[in-house]
Amino acid sequence: MSSIKVLVVDDSAVMRQVVSGLLQECPGIEVIAACADPLLAQERMRQQWPDVIVLDVEMPRMDGITFLRKIMEERPTPVVICSTLTEKGAKTTMEALAAGAVAVVTKPKLGLKQFLHESADELVSTVRAAARTHPKRLKPRAEATPVAPKHTADAVLPAATAAPMIQTTERVVAIGTSTGGTQALEAVLTALPRLSPGLVIVQHMPERFTAVFAARLDALCEIRVKEASSNDRVLPGRALIAPGGKHMLLRRSGAQYFVDVVDGPLVNRHRPSVDVLFRSAARCAGPNATGIIMTGMGDDGAAGLLEMRNVGAHTVAQDEQSCVVFGMPKEAIKRGGVQKVVSLDAIPAEIASHPPLQHRS
Structure with a gap:
């Protein structure tokens, strides 16, 4: 099997040296070049196209997001953003994820030795x-594997013993996604009309990024989008x-649904975990829910x-293409959990096919 050819693009000479050294030491990975800016990287890519690009965001001559968009227009290629997690930089990095980056790795503000070890x-x-x-081009309007026990949702809440006894006028759609999900969720949510079922979503994403991601989607969508807080009510639209x-769980109170945001161990090496959200939907919503x-x-x-x-919810999976x-x-x-497989373009229709009934405050 051929090695993974990696191109590192970062304006810091020290970062280029450290990142290249880390990768070059690993079997099956070959760093083909380390460039100080995107224009130098473009010249190198004319000679040999990489399998993966490790890309900084703020650089001279051309910023990383502009370069990323050029890559995705010319030849979509896996790009890992290596960026500092700060409130200031989070919005920029979210733009990179929306433009097609597949993952984000935290880059330290200080202390490369700490970065090297941790x-x-x-x-x-x-x-x-x-x-x-x-990576694919989507119509216009990054995955780490931590070394940790692979807990199941049992670590957060027990499985449902039976379906909820009664249906309600409330409907809820639970969505889970990871790599590629930032673009995919934008495509789905921007296609939804204002009167849509309430949605609860887990997107694997580092801390501090979800608030920026939600705010960005809120500005683009007819529906309202927000980062969840405990006791937020699940509402149509x-x-x-x-x-x-944090993990997010669906909770039912009478005929209404709320969310709880809780700490807990990594589940399937993730926090938030899709399994935790889906299990909570099975426990309290049953046939009132759609899982995607x-x-x-x-x-x-x-x-x-x-x-x-198994408790009567409608279940959907995005297709491979x-x-x-x-x-x-x-x-x-x-595993047999999917009733229907559809393309990304068809997911909004699946959501709309299970509309909320007349909402009562």
Whole structure:
């Protein structure tokens, strides 16, 4: 099997040296070049196109986002953003994810030795995972594998023992996604009319990014989009996105649905976890719910979607052709949790086909 050819683009000579050294030491990875800016990178790419690009955002002569868009127009290629997680930089990095980056790795403000010791495994595993993705151009309007026990949703809440006894006038749509999901969710949510069922969403994403992501979608969509807080009510025409670093659970009170945002162990090596959200939907919503699993690496959500189907929920998976990574939908289909497989373009219609009944405050 040929090695993964990586191009590093960063204006810091020290970062180029450290990142290149980390990757070059790993079997099966070859750093073909380390460039100080996108224009130099373009020259190098004319000679040899990389399998993965590790890209900084703020650089001279051409910023990383502009370069990323050029790559996606010319030849979609897996790009890992290596960026500092700050409030100031979060919006910029979210723009990069929306433009097609497949993953984000935290780049330290200070202390490259600390980065070397603490983030080496994350960087390497993210590059390896990125090499297995297939970025796609989406119509106009990054996955780390931490070394940790792979808990199931049992670590957060028990499985449903039976379906909820009665239906309600409230409907809820639970969506889970990971790699490629930022673009995919934008495509889905911007296509929804204002009167749509309430949505609860888990997108695997680092802390501090989900608030910016939700705000960006809120500005683009007819529906309202916000980062979820505990006790937020699930309402028609509103989408709640689980905060990075927290699990989100659906809760029922009478005929109404709310969310709880809680701490807890990593589930399927993620927090938030799609399995946790889907299990909570199975427990408290049953046939009042629709579960949708979209593009993403790994198997988070596959077990939970089967639990939803078993208690009468409608379950949908995004098809392989429209996924950046078919891992999560593929595993859900394999386990028997999926009733219907549709393209990304058809997901808004699946949501609309289970509309909310007349809402009462």
